[in-house]
Amino acid sequence: MTTARSWEQRARRVRAALAYGLLGVGLLGLITSTPFVLAALAPANTDWGKLSDISxxxxxxxxxxxxxxxxxxxxxxxxxxxxxxxxxxxxxxDSHLQLATLALSNPDLLQAWSPPVAPVTLKRHQQHLITSLALGELLQRFRIGHLSAEKLAVKLDGHFRGEIARDQWEREGPGWRRTMEAGDRRDRVFVRLVDERYQTAVATGPALAVVEFQDRPDRP
Structure with missing residues (x-):
């Protein structure tokens, strides 16, 4: 569904670009043909010297x-x-998300995914994959300009409040750095900002444990 919608959006954008292009070509053609049209419509006694000055x-x-x-x-x-x-x-x-969804739905298939950089439980490996997908979503939005550096920093501050996000970056951050440093300028800015907000979060204080999100005794 998401892929079909993205292709439909792409088709609309291509049609709009073609419309602008045809408009520009039409305007250029109109400018080029105007002198010939005037010559065909001008009376026989036309003062061409005066028209030359006008032209x-x-x-x-x-x-x-x-x-x-x-x-x-x-x-x-x-x-x-x-x-x-x-x-x-x-x-x-979208293709990557479909593969991740398939892997998360079956622990046996998850073993075919890139193995963790250090031994972890299956549950924590799944959590790291979700956290990595969340970072990938922020990266995509930053690449296409939907997130400014300032807004991205705010998103990352919230992201690194949790212990799973911090644990994932501590383990997988070096791999992200190698990949992003080999990319374009926005990729490098992204990974450096992620590192900066991670370090800031660690310096601020301990992360929120999972129990603080879902297993608090004060919740019904």
Whole structure:
């Protein structure tokens, strides 16, 4: 369902980009054909010298309009490329989520997933996988600009309040660093910010234990 929706969104964006591109090409064609249309419609006794002076002034305007039209085409193509990249990343993310869901639903299949960097119980391994997926979601939103660095920091502060998130990053952080440092600028900014907020959380005080979330005696 999510994949179908992402492809539908991609199709709408491509159609919008093509519409802007066709509009720019049409405007450029209109500018180019105008002198020929005027020549065909002009009376036989037309003062072409006067029209030449007018056309020179018109030429300066047409250059500006042509530049605007070309800029519009370039921007529409750039927008299309960016949206295509975003759609592809979302499709890959959806595929990864489906695999993770399948692995989490069956402990035997989870053994086929990348093994933990250090021995852990099956339950904690599943929890680490969920925590890793949560970080991946934040990374995706940061990549496409839905989260600024400031908002991401707020999200990470909440993320690292829990002991499972801290334990997962302590174990798997080095792997994330190697992967993100090999990526683009936003990937490197992301992993450095995650490290920074993790260190801040640790310095602030102990993490909230799982019992504080779900097994508190004051809850019915």
């Amino acid at each position: 020179q002034a018109y030429g300066a305007v047409s250059v500006v309009l042509s530049a605007i039209a070309l800029a519009g085409v370039a921007l529409s193509l750039l927008y299309q490329v960016r949206q295509t990249r975003t759609s592809n990343e979302q499709a890959i993310r």
